[in-house]
Amino acid sequence: MTGPFVVVPLLVLLAGFAVAIYRQWRQNQTLKAQLEAIATDLQHLQQSCSRLVPAGVLQHLIADGVKSGIEAAAPERKVVTVLFADLVGSTAMSDRLEPAVLARVLNGYFQRMSDAIHEHRGHVAHFLGDGIVAYFGALQPNPWQCNDAVRAALAMRAALREYNVELGREGLPLLALGIGIDRGLGLVGLVGSRERMEYDFVGRTVNVAARVQTLTRIHQADILVTEALSVELDSRFVLTPMPAELVKGIAEPVVTYAVREGPSDAAPAEEAGER
Amino acid sequence: MIAVVARGLGCEVCAPEVSEALRREGLKESTLAQVLTHLDAPELDPIERLLVPFARETIWYEPAPLQRRARMLRDRLSGPQLLEAIGVASLANGLCRMGATVMDYNI
Numbered sequence: 162m163t164g165p166f167v168v169v170p171l172l173v174l175l176a177g178f179a180v181a182i183y184r185q186w187r188q189n190q191t192l193k194a195q196l197e198a199i200a201t202d203l204q205h206l207q208q209s210c211s212r213l214v215p216a217g218v219l220q221h222l223i224a225d226g227v228k229s230g231i232e233a234a235a236p237e238r239k240v241v242t243v244l245f246a247d248l249v250g251s252t253a254m255s256d257r258l259e260p261a262v263l264a265r266v267l268n269g270y271f272q273r274m275s276d277a278i279h280e281h282r283g284h285v286a287h288f289l290g291d292g293i294v295a296y297f298g299a300l301q302p303n304p305w306q307c308n309d310a311v312r313a314a315l316a317m318r319a320a321l322r323e324y325n326v327e328l329g330r331e332g333l334p335l336l337a338l339g340i341g342i343d344r345g346l347g348l349v350g351l352v353g354s355r356e357r358m359e360y361d362f363v364g365r366t367v368n369v370a371a372r373v374q375t376l377t378r379i380h381q382a383d384i385l386v387t388e389a390l391s392v393e394l395d396s397r398f399v400l401t402p403m404p405a406e407l408v409k410g411i412a413e414p415v416v417t418y419a420v421r422e423g424p425s426d427a428a429p430a431e432e433a434g435e436r
Numbered sequence: 437m438i439a440v441v442a443r444g445l446g447c448e449v450c451a452p453e454v455s456e457a458l459r460r461e462g463l464k465e466s467t468l469a470q471v472l473t474h475l476d477a478p479e480l481d482p483i484e485r486l487l488v489p490f491a492r493e494t495i496w497y498e499p500a501p502l503q504r505r506a507r508m509l510r511d512r513l514s515g516p517q518l519l520e521a522i523g524v525a526s527l528a529n530g531l532c533r534m535g536a537t538v539m540d541y542n543i
Contacts, residue, residue: 280500280501282496282498282501301496302444302445302446303444304443304444304446304472304473305444305473305474305475305492308474308475395473395474395476396474397474424476
């Protein structure tokens with residue numbers, strides 16, 4: 162006689178549990194789907210942001226979490242190598258080419274140069290018109306930043322040579338490049354207003370690199386480095402000393418060295434085979 | 437390899453320890469300075485000249501250059517040698533990162 166009085170409530174209880182478990186499962190599925198959608202959105206957002214901000218900077222900001230931008234990346238003193246690159250004769254080219262063609266040519270140029278810089282542990286800080294400012298050793302400690310910057314410059318030279326072959330095939334004007342490189346102490350971190358900040362390097366070195374870049378036209382050399390940088394370089398880089406020149410904003414004449422070639426990046430055995 | 441990683445991470449705990457050990461092993465001061473400054477030296481043998489830049493690439497995990505260096509190593513080393521190189525690189529990174537943390541260095 163006690164059977165139905167026990168079994169029925171037990172079944173009702175079990176049914177209740179089953180419904181509750183099913184509801185929880187559905188809720189979990191919904192939450193999981195929402196979480197996946199948010200993760201995908203975040204991934205897209207990070208990809209979009211990485212086109213505007215160097216990935217290393219983004220990682221710093223994400224790692225610092227909820228701190229405000231200014232607090233998170235407070236400027237610190239660092240020795241950084243600055244590479245300043247500029248296209249030669251770009252104004253004349255911009256007058257001659259259709260805007261769409263000019264944009265395509267410039268974007269191709271920027272992509273190749275950025276790849277060469279990134280491949281050698283540098284990061285592009287700014288595109289200034291057709292100019293490029295890149296830093297080595299700003300985001301992460303890099304005791305080999307001088308060699309890296311000059312290797313990047315040589316890779317940029319090689320990449321531009323290849324790009325010019327493509328441009329020549331299309332009957333487009335060929336590009337020429339001037340690169341100035343210097344190293345020195347400055348402030349690194351987020352600088353700017355509350356509305357707009359940039360991860361930047363502030364110091365005399367940026368100005369010197371830009372001025373040295375203008376000397377490439379005078380010395381007829383595409384890559385020039387300062388004396389301060391040349392003493393840090395691997396002796397296997399082939400440098401030619403240039404006469405000291407006065408440049409705007411710097412009191413003393415600037416001594417520079419033209420970079421002819423650098424040590425091979427190939428495996429030692431391959432290198433030996435090439436000689 | 438450990439000395440290179442220590443220098444790359446600025447680990448002032450590991451760098452002098454490893455340098456001292458290398459000196460005891462007979463490595464000349466000038467060779468060590470050249471390797472740590474330019475990641476190469478004429479005194480290194482061909483395998484060491486591959487291992488040194490490989491060690492450097494393991495510091496910040498940049499996939500493209502790291503894979504390029506690893507491929508160069510793979511072509512020149514036997515399986516066990518390659519495994520040892522990867523193991524030493526891992527050990528070096530762990531050791532130097534912990535060392536840097538000990539000295540309150542912000543990686």
